[in-house]
Amino acid sequence: MADYLLHSMSEFDEIFEEILTQVRPKKIVEVGSEYGGSTKILLNYAAQEGAYLDVVDPSPYTDLSEVFKGFEKFYTHHKELSVKALENLKADIYFLDGDHNYWTVMQELRHIYMNNNNAWVVMHDVGFPCGTRDLYYAPETIPANEINDFSYDLSINEKNELSKYGFNGGGNFAFAKKNGGSKNGVLTAISDFLVNRDDLYFRKIDPIFGLGVICPVGEKSNLDKIMDPYNNKLMRRMEANRMQTYIRLIEVQNEYAEFKNNLNKNLFFKVLKKLKVI
Numbered sequence: 001m002a003d004y005l006l007h008s009m010s011e012f013d014e015i016f017e018e019i020l021t022q023v024r025p026k027k028i029v030e031v032g033s034e035y036g037g038s039t040k041i042l043l044n045y046a047a048q049e050g051a052y053l054d055v056v057d058p059s060p061y062t063d064l065s066e067v068f069k070g071f072e073k074f075y076t077h078h079k080e081l082s083v084k085a086l087e088n089l090k091a092d093i094y095f096l097d098g099d100h101n102y103w104t105v106m107q108e109l110r111h112i113y114m115n116n117n118n119a120w121v122v123m124h125d126v127g128f129p130c131g132t133r134d135l136y137y138a139p140e141t142i143p144a145n146e147i148n149d150f151s152y153d154l155s156i157n158e159k160n161e162l163s164k165y166g167f168n169g170g171g172n173f174a175f176a177k178k179n180g181g182s183k184n185g186v187l188t189a190i191s192d193f194l195v196n197r198d199d200l201y202f203r204k205i206d207p208i209f210g211l212g213v214i215c216p217v218g219e220k221s222n223l224d225k226i227m228d229p230y231n232n233k234l235m236r237r238m239e240a241n242r243m244q245t246y247i248r249l250i251e252v253q254n255e256y257a258e259f260k261n262n263l264n265k266n267l268f269f270k271v272l273k274k275l276k277v278i
Contacts, residue, residue, distance in 0.1 A: 010037030025092030127210020131187035
């Protein structure tokens with residue numbers, strides 16, 4: 001996916017820099033480091049401003065100690081699940097890009113605001129497809145009564161419907177079989193958490209699977225200034241077209257693979273017939 005599709009939280013670097021400039025945090029928490037792209041943005045800020053970063057990721061895709069040589073004084077890597085680590089990590093701002101499902105996000109938000117009622121929270125994957133459909137990297141870690149029926153084999157089309165070919169985890173993660181409904185998806189968790197929380201304000205934008213930000217309600221105008229340039233019909237059309245194009249690419253790749261497989265089968269049987277084996 002990385003070769004053909006913008007997907008990383010690090011693509012929001014300009015927005016992150018504006019938010020960091022506004023918040024001026026001394027303590028930062030990031031959940032989900034992946035290859036360290038977004039982490040590097042936060043570490044550069046920490047090194048320049050004398051801040052400290054706690055990185056929560058039980059299994060990053062790379063050796064963070066190698067990627068972040070020279071930054072050792074500015075971060076700690078917690079190799080545990082976010083729902084456990086966040087119990088004891090108080091920060092000014094949190095960047096969440098971990099397991100994209102209702103139960104996990106709800107637990108993360110509860111822990112965050114128990115520790116700091118004025119925290120800013122920046123969250124990835126609030127749009128297609130995880131806004132209203134759970135994704136599970138580690139379904140075995142979620143209580144059985146809190147998980148939706150899921151499959152590692154599902155593919156999702158640009159309308160967030162099940163499809164023969166489409167966006168899928170390639171065996172690395174599973175999707176919930178249903179889209180929408182209660183307790184399903186990242187955006188649903190955020191909306192449910194914010195019920196009766198008049199002290200908090202939420203904004204989201206659509207590009208690159210959707211970015212959402214929660215801030216104290218008193219910071220509403222400052223957050224709006226940051227997010228407004230990215231919230232318009234053109235951006236929404238471009239994101240929809242981006243997913244349509246990518247899913248069509250997947251369809252073409254799979255159609256070609258089927259064609260090649262059938263062609264090889266036909267050639268194989270022709271050879272067998274020529275040799276009078278069949």
